[in-house]
Amino acid sequence: MTISLASEKPFARGGNRLCYVHPDDSSLCIKVRRPDFTLADCRRKKGFPKNLKPLSSFDDNLEESRVMAALEARYGELVFRHVSRCFGFVDTDMGRGLVSELIRDDNGAISQTLKKVIWDEALTDDCRQAVAALGRFWQANLIPSRHLLLHNIVVQRNRQNRIYRLVVIDGLGSPGLIPMHFFPAAVQRKKVEKKVATMHGRIEMLLGQRHEAEFPGYHGLLLHDGSSSQ
Ligand SMILES: Nc1ncnc2c1ncn2[C@@H]1O[C@H](COP(=O)(O)OP(=O)(O)O)[C@@H](O)[C@H]1O
Ligand SMILES: [Mg+2]
Known part of the structure; x- marks a missing residue:
């Protein structure tokens, strides 16, 4: 059955995808390709020589589903402490959609990104601890990822509005052609250290922009918080 999303309002728009609350299950989200930024547009933007690659290699949904399956096979349940779960593909009226666990706060609102939280509140003690916990987890388990960007991390809060968990929702998987676990442990550690350092660097940069x-x-x-009052 084709799920209809075109008449719904997405709750977020990334560089490549629109994110919708699943119309049949509010604990899930469906990510679809942005109609205003097609795979062909994406390939054109890359320029030579990347634009020689097949269109499917620019498909973030395909890549994400592969990466998530690989992470689950390698780490099991552990990885889902700080990574959203992925449940495969569905047909929608906006093309094939990837279904994932929708991260919500305990009050039901869709969790805000780390970028938004730090912009609004600076780096509170709660937030600092949550960032440190994510960094430790990444380093202890050598989780392969691209740069840990603040808009690809969401901040989950309890009923008292305290932050209890950061969840990475995008940018996972080995950045290069060679899977990270093929490298010696010391090299892996260096690579992961760099990703965590980037996250801290981005935080410092954002703190410096808060006067703007x-x-x-x-x-x-x-674009909305996915709770009943939307
Ligand atoms: N599983 C999720 N739970 C909560 N929010 C999410 C989830 N996935 C995406 N988002 C929100 O949607 C935005 C865009 O999603 P993302 O997967 O990063 O798309 P893109 O691949 O286009 O960058 C994120 O910045 C985040 O705010
Ligand atoms: Mg993103």
């Missing part, structure tokens, strides 16, 4: 009038860019802002 406008939120920097549109990545990391929700």
Whole structure:
């Protein structure tokens, strides 16, 4: 059955995808390709020589589903402490959609990105501890990822509004052609250290931008919070 999303309002828009609450299950989200930024547009933007690769290699949903299956096979349940679960593909009226666990706060609202939380509140003690915990987890388990960008990490809160967990929702998997676990452990550690350092660097940069009038860019802002009052 084709799920209809075109008449719904997405809750977020990333660089490549639109994210919708699953119409039949509010604990899930469906990510589809942005119709205004097709795979062909994406390939064109890359330029030579990357634009020689097949269209399917630019498909983030395909890549994410592969990466998530590999992470689950390698780490089992453990990885889902800080990574959202992925449940495979569905047909929608906006093309093939990837279904994932929708990260919500305990009050039901869709969790905000780390970028938005730090922009709004600076780095509170809660947030600092959660960031440190994520960094430790990444380093202890040598989780392969691209740069840990603040709009690809969401901040989950309890009923008292305390932060209890950061969840990485995008940018997972080995960045290069060679899977990370093929490298010697010392090299893996260096690579992961760099990713964690990037996250801290991005946080410092954002803290330095907080005096500006406008939120920097549109990545990391929700279009609605997915709760009943939307
Ligand atoms: N599983 C999720 N739970 C909560 N919010 C999410 C989830 N997946 C994505 N989002 C929100 O949607 C935005 C865009 O999603 P993302 O997967 O990063 O798309 P893109 O691949 O286009 O960058 C994120 O910045 C985040 O705010
Ligand atoms: Mg993203």
